[in-house]
Amino acid sequence: MALSTDPGITQDELRLAARNHGMPLEALRWPITPVGLHYLLIHYDVPLVDPAGFRLDVTGAVAKPLVLTLDDLRARPAVEVVSTFECAGNGRAMLEPRPISQPWLAEAIGTARWRGVPLAELLEEAGPSSDGVDVVFAGLDRGVEGELEQRYERSLPVSEAMGAGCLVAYEMNGGPLPPQHGFPLRLVVPGWYGMTNVKWLTEISVVEEPFTGYQVATGYRVKQTEEEEGRPVTRMRPRSLMAPPGIPDFNTRDRIARAGVHLLEGRAWSGRAPIVRVEVSVDDGRSWEDATLLRDFPDPYAWCAWRHGWTATPGDHVLCTRATDETGDTQPLEPEWNIGGYENNAVQRVRVHVD
Numbered sequence: 001m002a003l004s005t006d007p008g009i010t011q012d013e014l015r016l017a018a019r020n021h022g023m024p025l026e027a028l029r030w031p032i033t034p035v036g037l038h039y040l041l042i043h044y045d046v047p048l049v050d051p052a053g054f055r056l057d058v059t060g061a062v063a064k065p066l067v068l069t070l071d072d073l074r075a076r077p078a079v080e081v082v083s084t085f086e087c088a089g090n091g092r093a094m095l096e097p098r099p100i101s102q103p104w105l106a107e108a109i110g111t112a113r114w115r116g117v118p119l120a121e122l123l124e125e126a127g128p129s130s131d132g133v134d135v136v137f138a139g140l141d142r143g144v145e146g147e148l149e150q151r152y153e154r155s156l157p158v159s160e161a162m163g164a165g166c167l168v169a170y171e172m173n174g175g176p177l178p179p180q181h182g183f184p185l186r187l188v189v190p191g192w193y194g195m196t197n198v199k200w201l202t203e204i205s206v207v208e209e210p211f212t213g214y215q216v217a218t219g220y221r222v223k224q225t226e227e228e229e230g231r232p233v234t235r236m237r238p239r240s241l242m243a244p245p246g247i248p249d250f251n252t253r254d255r256i257a258r259a260g261v262h263l264l265e266g267r268a269w270s271g272r273a274p275i276v277r278v279e280v281s282v283d284d285g286r287s288w289e290d291a292t293l294l295r296d297f298p299d300p301y302a303w304c305a306w307r308h309g310w311t312a313t314p315g316d317h318v319l320c321t322r323a324t325d326e327t328g329d330t331q332p333l334e335p336e337w338n339i340g341g342y343e344n345n346a347v348q349r350v351r352v353h354v355d
């Protein structure tokens with residue numbers, strides 16, 4: 001990974017940022033993110049797929065390989081899951097030095113209602129070998145990364161893939177998947193960082209040796225140097241974000257608000273355990289107050305809403321919010337650096353000028 005201490009982003013980063021947009025933080029006010037406001041992350045190109053010729057293969061170390069058309073999948077009993085996605089690189093652009101990749105600030109998030117077929121049912125029907133270790137999910141998109149030509153592939157341990165909650169989805173928010181979100185089919189793995197939700201899913205393959213593809217063995221690992229093996233990025237760490245109050249300055253997006261009472265609102269999630277606490281600070285993290293939690297969805301890995309009253313006095317303020325999950329994991333005030341710029345869940349700071 002190339003690194004930079006230059007505060008300005010590079011042309012390479014700008015090119016990525018212009019293709020892959022974040023969710024504007026005011027969209028935290030919607031419980032389900034409208035499709036066009038959901039963040040996007042596409043490593044290579046969006047493939048053009050002819051749905052009539054499309055097939056999903058369930059193959060590898062299985063008793064009975066399956067070849068499924070979209071009609072086959074739609075004819076099966078469907079389930080829905082509300083799942084919050086966050087890109088593992090969210091917060092990368094706030095690291096110093098900055099890993100050169102998609103330069104996310106805090107907005108690589110979104111929540112959708114996904115509909116499709118439970119992954120466990122497809123796997124059970126195919127009958128994974130008892131020596132199966134990993135399940136590999138391949139997309140139709142190809143590119144070059146780390147000097148390796150590849151199709152986008154990620155794996156999950158068999159036990160995780162067979163667990164409840166994973167979905168092979170063909171609908172997002174009540175409509176067909178849009179091209180940029182994986183049309184016609186994608187994997188949804190609630191609780192894991194975004195890279196696990198393989199788009200344009202064309203092959204599910206059970207393997208008897210641990211999967212060593214680029215996106216698992218090289219990319220998406222927390223490490224301090226390129227040479228280290230590091231540890232894999234898996235489930236989302238707790239995070240809370242606030243819909244910025246008041247109105248924005250066009251250039252800086254700093255906020256301008258009137259003195260008086262404001263209702264601060266936002267959402268919080270963790271892929272590891274339920275959120276048990278959200279706190280708000282109106283003095284740049286020196287003191288904290290508990291916000292009120294509201295659980296909109298029964299789904300364990302959908303974000304929950306929070307609210308907190310703030311009496312704004314004239315002057316400059318820095319508002320912060322942080323979440324804690326049931327494991328006791330909470331957000332740090334400062335980022336923890338790693339070479340890929342993953343899992344940066346440092347608390348959000350919102351500058352507000354009150355007049």
Ligand SMILES: Nc1nc2c(c(=O)[nH]1)N[C@H]1C(S)=C(S)[C@@H](COP(=O)(O)O)O[C@H]1N2
Nearest residue numbers: 040041042043087139152194195197198199
């Ligand atoms: N086939 C494929 N799947 C993919 C990707 C990709 O580039 N190709 N990007 C991954 C990453 S890094 C993220 S964060 C999520 C983003 O999903 P979204 O664009 O629908 O929000 O998709 C994941 N699935």
Ligand SMILES: [Mo]
Nearest residue numbers: 041087088194
């Ligand atoms: Mo991502």
